[in-house]
Amino acid sequence: YIEGFTPVKSLGSASSAYILIPSPSMRFLPPTSLQLPTCLTADSPPLAHLLHSKGSALPLSTGFVVSKAVPSMRKDYRSNLKEEWPSVLSVSLIDYYGGSNIPQEKIVRGINKQGGRGLSWEAKDFETESHLILESLAAELHALSWMTVSPSYLERRTALPFHCDMVLRLRRLLHFADKELSKQSEKS
Secondary structure (H helix, E strand, O other): OOOOOOOOOOOOOOOOEEEEOOOOOOOOOOOOOOOOOOOOOOOOOHHHHHHHHHOOOEEEEEEEEEEEEOOOOOOOOOOOHHHOOEEEEEEEEEEOOOOOHHHHHHHHHHHHHHOOOHHHHHHHHHHHHHHHHHHHHHHHHHHHOEEOOOOOOOOOOEEOHHHHHHHHHHHHHHHHHHHHHHHHHHHO
8 A cells, every 4th residue: 555546537437427518509618719828838738839820719619528526635535525526627629720711711812813723722732731730639639638537646547538539530530521622622
């Protein structure tokens, strides 16, 4: 027995864990741009650097995972059991372009530049940029998938099932987006 150490319970092994993903019609997030980090350091997470390099970010949807209270890691956890709260994790989907106007502006600029000839190059640039952003998102989500619910341990220990599921969904979305964008570029 090592004092102060107990196994970390993940949401996947909790007897009561729920994931709440609102439908797109239930938009409770304000359609305003998020405040981006102003001073980045080497310790800033890669997602902060990505957000900062892409300009404004628009929240699209947020899901919540709620589980029963995780036991405290303190010695007197039995006396403080009444103070424990359920664990709540928030998962947000963010639009890095800050709205759908920017891709349309790129396409319009491509049409105006060369009388319609620049459209295919602009579309290819947009396709490549979309692919890179989706890849970065997949990498960030994969990096987050090895983590612990407990704030007592900073090391990432367990893979939460909903993170693994979201990684798989995001990979499928990446392949679907690649196919759709390549079909559109072949038609034009």
